[in-house]
Amino acid sequence: MIELDRVSVVVPGIRRDDPGKVLLHGITLELSERRIAVVGANGSGKSTLLRLLNGLRQPTAGTVRVDGHDTVTAGKQVRGIVGFVFTDPLSQLLMSTPVEDIELSLRATVRGRAKRLERARQLLDERDLGHVAHQSIYDLSGGERQLVALTSVLAVEPRIIVADEPTTLLDLRNRAQLERVFEGLPQQVVFSTHDMGFARTAERVIVVDGGRIVADDEPGPAIDHYVRLMA
Numbered sequence: 001m002i003e004l005d006r007v008s009v010v011v012p013g014i015r016r017d018d019p020g021k022v023l024l025h026g027i028t029l030e031l032s033e034r035r036i037a038v039v040g041a042n043g044s045g046k047s048t049l050l051r052l053l054n055g056l057r058q059p060t061a062g063t064v065r066v067d068g069h070d071t072v073t074a075g076k077q078v079r080g081i082v083g084f085v086f087t088d089p090l091s092q093l094l095m096s097t098p099v100e101d102i103e104l105s106l107r108a109t110v111r112g113r114a115k116r117l118e119r120a121r122q123l124l125d126e127r128d129l130g131h132v133a134h135q136s137i138y139d140l141s142g143g144e145r146q147l148v149a150l151t152s153v154l155a156v157e158p159r160i161i162v163a164d165e166p167t168t169l170l171d172l173r174n175r176a177q178l179e180r181v182f183e184g185l186p187q188q189v190v191f192s193t194h195d196m197g198f199a200r201t202a203e204r205v206i207v208v209d210g211g212r213i214v215a216d217d218e219p220g221p222a223i224d225h226y227v228r229l230m231a
């Protein structure tokens with residue numbers, strides 16, 4: 001369970017008389033559903049909200065807790081529970097090939113390089129990515145790259161996945177494939193998206209506007225609210 005209690009995020013101004021910019025205004029949420037989508041216009045605060053959930057960003061005021069662990073004071077535990085998938089997998093893949101990247105992830109949980117490499121190859125095979133295991137990550141297609149990034153995050157078995165627009169850079173076919181992969185994950189998944197079809201696969205849709213939650217409902221009414229807002 002993720003809990004946000006009166007969370008604000010403020011970026012300080014550059015000059016002394018500049019009050020700064022409020023990115024999120026006093027948000028209180030309990031996130032327990034298996035699939036939660038966050039939608040909103042560009043710059044509305046979706047990424048800021050999602051980054052709070054695994055401690056990538058810290059609140060200026062209020063608290064974020066994951067299974068009772070505060071993301072500020074217990075960041076390590078939180079990152080063990082919440083895996084984060086970025087829009088651009090190249091922001092996340094650190095090694096030059098898929099097998100090496102997954103081996104790196106596994107250093108947190110598996111002892112011995114040979115064992116880690118074997119497990120990495122097995123995880124890639126399970127996602128039908130065995131044939132690209134030793135290919136440069138720069139030579140993968142966008143879809144393959146995002147699947148490798150997701151496989152790398154899943155390798156350490158997080159209980160919750162937070163994904164920031166994971167399908168935005170993909171073509172329609174890869175988008176559909178990745179959405180199916182997300183739908184099949186046993187983990188709780190909190191994702192942001194501009195794709196209303198993807199948002200409709202969630203049980204709950206949260207609409208963010210100007211750093212505030214303006215709708216929080218089942219997909220039908222929440223997406224209707226968002227569409228009216230954008231009209």
Ligand SMILES: Nc1ncnc2c1ncn2[C@@H]1O[C@H](COP(=O)(O)OP(=O)(O)OP(=O)(O)O)[C@@H](O)[C@H]1O
Pocket residue numbers: 011021023040041042043044045046047048049
């Ligand atoms: N470190 C920062 N300093 C100043 N402004 C910031 C900072 N980080 C984010 N912002 C601003 O906060 C607002 C919300 O950004 P955020 O990335 O959360 O939006 P978003 O809803 O994810 O947008 P998009 O759909 O375009 O990805 C934007 O106006 C952005 O420019």
